[in-house]
Amino acid sequence: MSSPKYLTGDKAAINEFIDKFDTFLFDCDGVLWSGDHVFDGVIDTIQMLHEKGKRTVFVTNNSTKSRQDYLKKLTALNIPATVEDVFGSAYSSAIYISRVLKQASQPKPKVFVIGEAGIETELASENVDFLGGTDPALRRDITPEDFKALADGTGLDPDVGLVLCGLDFHINYLKLSTAFAYLRTGATFMATNTDSTLPMNHSFFPGAGSVSSIPLANMVGGGKMPVACGKPSQAMMDAVEGKFQLDRARTCMVGDRLETDIKFGIDGRLGGTLAVLTGVMKKHDFEKEDAVTRPAFYVDKVSDLGVATD
Ligand SMILES: O=C(O)[C@H](O)[C@H](O)COP(=O)(O)O
Numbered sequence: 001m002s003s004p005k006y007l008t009g010d011k012a013a014i015n016e017f018i019d020k021f022d023t024f025l026f027d028c029d030g031v032l033w034s035g036d037h038v039f040d041g042v043i044d045t046i047q048m049l050h051e052k053g054k055r056t057v058f059v060t061n062n063s064t065k066s067r068q069d070y071l072k073k074l075t076a077l078n079i080p081a082t083v084e085d086v087f088g089s090a091y092s093s094a095i096y097i098s099r100v101l102k103q104a105s106q107p108k109p110k111v112f113v114i115g116e117a118g119i120e121t122e123l124a125s126e127n128v129d130f131l132g133g134t135d136p137a138l139r140r141d142i143t144p145e146d147f148k149a150l151a152d153g154t155g156l157d158p159d160v161g162l163v164l165c166g167l168d169f170h171i172n173y174l175k176l177s178t179a180f181a182y183l184r185t186g187a188t189f190m191a192t193n194t195d196s197t198l199p200m201n202h203s204f205f206p207g208a209g210s211v212s213s214i215p216l217a218n219m220v221g222g223g224k225m226p227v228a229c230g231k232p233s234q235a236m237m238d239a240v241e242g243k244f245q246l247d248r249a250r251t252c253m254v255g256d257r258l259e260t261d262i263k264f265g266i267d268g269r270l271g272g273t274l275a276v277l278t279g280v281m282k283k284h285d286f287e288k289e290d291a292v293t294r295p296a297f298y299v300d301k302v303s304d305l306g307v308a309t310d
Contacts, residue, residue, distance in 0.1 A: 002294075002296075003294070004275065004286055004287075004294055004295045004296060004297060004298045005296065005297050005298075006297075006298055006299075007274075007297050007298070007299050007304065007305075008299045008300045008304040009304070009307075011307045014304070014305055014307055017272075017274075017297060017305075018049070018052060018054070018305065020250070020252070020271060020272060021054065021250050021251060021252040021271060021272065022053075022054060022055060022247060022250040022251070023054065023055045023056075023057060023244065023246055023247075023250065023251045023252070024049060024054060024055070024056050024057070024251075024252050024254055025057050025059045025240065025251060025252070025253045025254065025265070025270075026046075026056055026057065026058050026059065026254045026302075027059060027060065027061075027231075027253075027254060027255035027256060027257070027260075027261045027279075028058055028060040028062065028070070029060065029061075029062055029198065029199045029200070029256075029279065030199035030255075030256035030257065030276075030278060030279020030280055031254060031255060031256045031261075031276050031278065031279055031302060032058075032077075032079065032302065033077065034199055034200060034201055034202045034278070034279075035200045035201045035202075036073075036077070037201070037202070038077040038078075038079065039278055039301060039302065039303065040301075040303055041301070041302070041303020041306050042079065042302050042303060043077075043078050043079055043080075044303065044306055045302050045303050045305050045306045046079055046080055046081075047080060048305070048306060049305075050080060055085075055244070056081070056085060057085050057086075057087060057240065057244060058070065058074065058081060058085055058086045058087065059087050059088075059231065059236070059240060059253075059264075060086075060087075060088045060089065061088075061089045061192070061193035061195050061208070061230035061231050061260060062088060062089070062118075062167065062198075063088065063089045063090040063093070063115055063116070063118050063119050063166035063167055063192035063193060063208060063230070064090075064115070064116040064117070064118045064119075064166070064167050064169070065088065065090070065116075065117075065118040066088070066090060066091070066117070066118045066121035066122050066125075067083050067086040067087070067088060067091055067122070068083060068121070069117075069118060069121070070086045070088060071083045071086055074086070087236075087239070087240050087243065088118065088122075089166065089192040089193045089229055089230030089231075089236070090115075090118040090119045090121070090122040090123075090166065090192055091122045091125075092192070092229040092230060092233070092235070092236040092239055093119070093122070093123075093164055093166075093190065093191075093192045093229040093230075094119075094122035094123045094125060094126040094128060095126060095239060096190075096227075096229045096235055096239070097111065097123070097126070097128055097162065097164070097190070098126035098127065098128050099126075100235070101162070101188070103128055103161070103162060104127065104128065104129070106161050106162075107161065108158070108159050108160055108161025108162075108187070109128075109129055109159060109161060110129045110130060110131060110157060110159040110160045110161065110162075111123060111128055111129070111130040111131075111160070111161075111162045111163070111164050112130070112131060112132045112157075112160045112162070112163045112164070112178065112179060112182050112187070113130050113131070113132040113133035113164050113165075113166075114132060114133075114163070114164075114165040114166065114168050114171065114175050114176070114179050114212045115133055115164070115165060115166035115167060115168050115192065115208075115212070116133070116134060116166070116167065116168060116169060116170075117133070117134050118166075119133060119164065119166050119192060120133045120134060123164075129159075130164075131157060131160070132175065132178065132179075134170075138170075138172070138174055138175050138178070139170050139172070140172075140174065141172075141173075141174070142172075142173050142174040142177060146174060146177070147177075150177055150178060150181040151181075153181075153185070155178070155181075156178075156181055156182060156185065160182050160185075160187060161187055161188060162187055162188040162190060163179045163182050163183055163187045163188070163189055163190065163216070164190045164191070164192065165179060165190070165191050165192070165208070165212035165213045165216060165226070166191065166192035166193065166208050166212065166213075167192075167193075167195075167198065167207065167208035167211065167212070168208075168211055168212055171211045171212060176212070176215060176216065176219075179212075179216055180216060180219045180220075183216065183219075183220055188227075189216070189217075189220065189224065189225075189226040189227070190226050190227045190228070190229065191208065191209070191212070191213035191226040191227070191228040191229070191230075192208060192228070192229060192230050193208050193209070193228055193229070193230025193231065193260070194208065194209035194213050194214065194225075194226070194228050194230075195207035195208050195209050195210075195230075195257070195260060196209050196210050197210065197280065199256070199279045199280055204280070208230075213225075213226050213228070230260070231255075231260040231261055231263070231264035232259070232260050232261075232263035232264040232267055233264075234267055234268060236264070237264060237267070237268035241268075248268065248269055248270050248271065249270075249271045250271055251270045251271055252265070252270060252271060252272040252273065252274055253265030253268070253270055253272075253273045253274070254273075254274045254276065254302065255273070255274075255275065255276070255279075255281075256275070256276050256277075256278060256279025256280050256281050257279065257280045257281055258275070258280075258281050258285055258286060258291075258292075258293045258295075259292075259293065261273075261275075262275055262281075262286075262293050262294075262295045263293050265295075266293060272296045272297060273295040273296050273297070274295060274296070274297045274298065274299065275295035275297070275298040275299075276298070276299055276300070276301055276302055277298070277299075277300050277301070278300075278301045278302070283298070286298070
């Protein structure tokens, strides 16, 4: 693996870098913002890319929000975008379940969800029947009656054939027990994404993988991992390519996490990958001898690209 090229402060190299691509796939958390704090210069940089005729697509593993929700956040933060520019792991999962698995025509068409409204909205947009998710009936302690009903199956919906788990800010023992009970009936095991942490407010919190899919994988055992539809899944890359008619050679992935964003771009054989150091990744992560993945380029922060307009 060749050494990543550091672009910060090198105007000629940055201009050459930008000219290599027509489309930039941007990760969100840790690249554009931390929580509701948009990093300095991000808005100007996105606008600069648009003025140069470049397309920007926001590809996020955060399944708590739908495309519309993300558009509201982008708009509130003054980042120029349309709903068509957003591609999240909730949407990626919903189209995989509806169009690849054709879940509606399966003997057990319903989906049990661990996650937030973003997943529910995207499943509904694909006419996939679901339960769980933000249902307030699940936001409580497990009872002896629950143990009995989950153990003998009377507490399960016989039409559930798939479990989809993502980031759930209301995770609890009852939800995990219910999901595990469905998996024990043979339900298909899927995850929107398996990120270990969520970058938020310039710190890190439990991510989707840590709160739902990895604990369930541990319960199921045998090394069985869920089909994940977020980065670095190439099911997501294929869907992004199809929707945006990408020329992969002229597309660059911009991200803050080696094992999701950069791996997504490399495995997808994109023309390039750009790492930014405002989120999860630190320079050492890809400079160390045993780094499994290395970006082609890196900058300290996204706004370092802004010198291209000077
Ligand atoms: O735990 C998660 O779901 C992820 O940390 C989070 O949502 C990542 O979002 P992204 O960086 O892909 O925008």
